[in-house]
Amino acid sequence: MSPPRPGAWAVEVPAGYRVGGWEVTGGIATGSWGSVYDARWVGAGADGLPARAALKFLPTGTVTSRQLSHLAAMAGREVRFHRGGAHERLIRCYDTLVVDDPQAPALDGAAVIVMERARGSLADLMREHAGRPLPDAAALVTQVCEGIAYMHGNGWIHGDLKPANVLLMDDGSVRLADFGLTAEIEGTHGYLPPIGSSGYLPPEYWTESLGERGIAVRTTSDIWALGVLAYQAFTGDFPFPGAGQRAWALAAAQYVRTRAEVPVPDTVPEAWRSIIRDCLAPTHGERARHPAAELLARMRQQPAPRASRVPRRLVAAGAAALILATAGTATAVTVSRRDDRPDAAPSPSFAGDELLKRGVGIPEQYRPLIVAAGTMCDAEGLNPPLIAAMLKVESNFDPDLSDPAKDEYGIARWTPSVLAGYLPGTPPAVPPKPPFPPEMSIPPMGRLLCFQADKLKSVPGDPGLLLAAAYRSSATSVIQARGISPKWRRYTSEVARYRALYTP
Known part of the structure; x- marks a missing residue:
């Protein structure tokens, strides 16, 4: 990295x-x-x-x-x-x-x-194996559990377990790091400030009240995070659909409400499937029946299997995942749909309904990409309905739009020289040439808006519509106008209308 x-x-x-x-x-x-x-x-x-x-x-x-x-x-x-x-x-x-x-x-x-x-982190390793299981998944997860079991046994909760905080040494062994959110256990729980990586926080975290000492956390919050991490290591995927931490948190909340079982692929050995399901039990009480020491004993009883290789899914959402994995996000994981066909009906477990309304004219095949772009960061005002509304106003969801007079192309009306700066990796020496397919066009919208959001924090007005105006013009123009200039008010009014329509 x-x-x-x-x-x-x-x-x-x-x-x-x-x-x-x-x-x-x-x-x-x-x-x-x-x-x-x-x-x-x-x-x-x-x-x-x-x-x-x-x-x-x-x-x-x-x-x-x-x-x-x-x-x-x-x-x-x-x-x-x-x-x-x-x-x-x-x-x-x-x-x-x-x-x-x-x-x-x-x-x-x-x-x-x-x-x-350290020589790197588990997040780095997951980036290298984007969309695929890690070859030493069992050994790596067992070592992570060893660290968590030691901490819990000595009265500590890690509080921010995620791949970026699992470091890899030169000999291939694992070390847990980043103990800034570590809490001392007092009775059954500790207290932490309301900071953390939402994709790895248990569902009950969001219903805990914030007191003077922070939010109450328990050892089972680390167990949940361990389950998420183990799922990633064994499958190359995230256990809940969506893109970005907010989407994962919403999907996890839906999982708790429906009491649906987390679908762990058959490529994962049965004993490990059982361990992962126990870690991802929907409630604190159910997870409390499986403390880290017990999970570690079960892990040590298992042979260290060679992780199976799975095909990389280069459909629209798979391409979005690769873009997200190299876009400088806080933790690099693969996001994918659970079906290989771009035009397939969404899986019942796909949590798009939580983020983006159905039956209002949004093309089904673009929903995963829109969710990916709209949840790329936690910028105020950025969300999937905003991205969908902007696409509607920009092109009416036309993937083949071509406007040479304005030098704008594709569903998101990108100018080639601008798009070049928001593609993953090092910007190309020569701007890309159209056509720009949706999987190439939509995720960079999120990256650009995340970048612009920091510049617009002090500008008064609707944060989402300020982002839309900056997308059409520039953040500098919005700052200089101290809001949306008259030139772009009709555009942002249309965006606001469709954003309301697309919001669940």
């Missing part, structure tokens, strides 16, 4: 910066609340320290008071856990430091955790 572009880091640390005896050499990865950098030891007397390590910077000086309270608590939890937790399945912590540098206000006071350097 390539590092984020400059300016995208939660904490900007220049190469050559010194913290204690460590010198930063380059960036590794960043998240919403902290950034990880590669570093080498340049101090005197290593005292058993490695030549290279990963430095995790958690800021404290350049955020709002509310963010500061969250960050201070997260940094404190992570440092406290690292000082008290030592296990072969947990990333090793060598030291904890605090930056003392008044000349660098953005860094001054930041907590720094010095950790062993």
